[in-house]
Amino acid sequence: MEIFELSRFGGTMLGINDPWILGVYLLSVLSALLCVGYGLVNWNRGGEKEPEEIRDEVSWEKGETSMEEKELGL
């Protein structure tokens, strides 16, 4: 299967003459690639904890510190 006919690139690209249609054909593919790129780059980002969980942790830390202060006299 001949996918890209390079010889045509000078005249009509991908067999489409209208730049608006050629443009949107490529834009559709590029926007899907943008989604792929964004997903890959941010694959592990944004997994932050909920405010509730953070509050729980902070209060636990505080309790822990005051306990240490009281019991161990640190």
Place this chain on the structure above:
Amino acid sequence: MDILLLNIIVLVYILAVGYLGYRGWKETCNSSDYMVAGRKIHPYVMAMSYGATFISTSAIVGFGGTAGLFGMGLLWLTFLNIFVGIFIAFVVFGKRTRKMGYNLSAMTFPELLARRFDSRFIQYFSGLVIFLGMPMYASVVLIGAARFIETTLAINFDLALLFFSVIIAAYVVLGGLKGVMYTDALQATIMFVGMAFLLLMTYSHLGGIAAAHQALTDLAPLVPANLAAMGHLGWTAMPASGSAWWWTLISSLVLGVGIGVLAMPQLVVRFMTVKSGRELNRAVLIGGVFILMMTGVAFVVGALSNVYFVQHDSVIAIAAASGNSDSIIPVYINRAMPEWFVYVFMLTLLAAAMSTLSSQFHAQGTAVGRDVYETLVGVRGGRSILITRIGIIIAVVVAVILGYLLPPSIIAPGTAIFFGLCAAAFLPMYACALFWKRATRAGAIAGLVTGTFVSLFWLVFVHQKEAVPLGIAKMILGRDVLISAMPWPVVDPIVVALPLAFLVTVAVSLATQPPKAEHVEKCFEGIE
């Protein structure tokens, strides 16, 4: 075609759907599970479910057929579907929606808006707009699916409609949003495989990408005179600027369907089903590729079917489909594809219809149960699931009754009406809720009411496509549309109602007291 084999394939598929619905039911313990799938859905399931809900049979067969008639200009819709419907929707709107939904413990789209603006009116009014606007849209999909079962599985239409509704109702009522999303993910996977094969086989059949497009470009002189008069300049060319088809393409399809998707309640609620922004980042990747494979493939293949028909029958696609653009894709599949693929494609269409319908029923059920009934009566908690289940059953019954009663001419505009309404009524309020801390309750309500009524007025009195079949303008004014001078009869309601509703929301917000700082702080906690 082997009807027995096809029935067996469909039966296996239905059993798989039944199993996933059962899993959803087993894993549902409380109303958060039932309405927002416990906020712990896997990104693959979330993205595929969003995509499958987004893309119905009509997006593939109906719009694919339109591309067969008018050509690749429809790809502007694909571009917006991906860029706005996935990228902007997930990255810009989705993350904030998820966070704010969590901060406010919202379980439905109207509830999110209502709690953000601290207004019960917003919740039940939005619930009503959804519950009253969606049944026609749902029946369009339902009728399409029943007709499809009737013709392919040789089952009587009335029986098919009933049988199909009962299956969907069963897993939506019992499994809640978990059941809906698990089955959606299976259905989306089937759809993806079907469309990927369709694209590959079409391009390879026509000699490669560039050769296929070139052959289509060369068909331009075959455009029939009546279509040329509407602005059709060939299947790989944009319509003539300002022509009737240009206005329809740009205003109804590209703006109405492309932008309107941002405020569809059944899609927005999916942002609230994941645990963190990370899941949405991962879902973007899957969603973008999925939508390209759905509408991108449908529109390219729809347009290219002309080349196939001219080469084999010496007629263009619309002639091969006896003048009905809805038949272009089915006729093409039957003629050009190997028999085994006809089975795969039928399953693809069945999956597309079921995934869209199940979410519509779920959204309507939560709208009438939680947003309207519970808000008006003032009860919250314990019986939420039961009331929503009753709401879903009402939604299914209404859609089935409409399916039996409504003539096709009234049903066709159903989708457009709902998309237009959602965009104009909800988008200004929703965007302000997420991005503008100064937006006030009065501003949100004013925008909601303006968007709803301006778009209804435009649909009933100005936009020809809905006004003529509805016939209300004719009854009251004695003529089909209020303004007959071009381009108004072909300008979509969204072009007028959406900017107006935005303006009203902003103006009224600025003219009223700013909301309480502590409430705004609670809404935006964790949102930078």
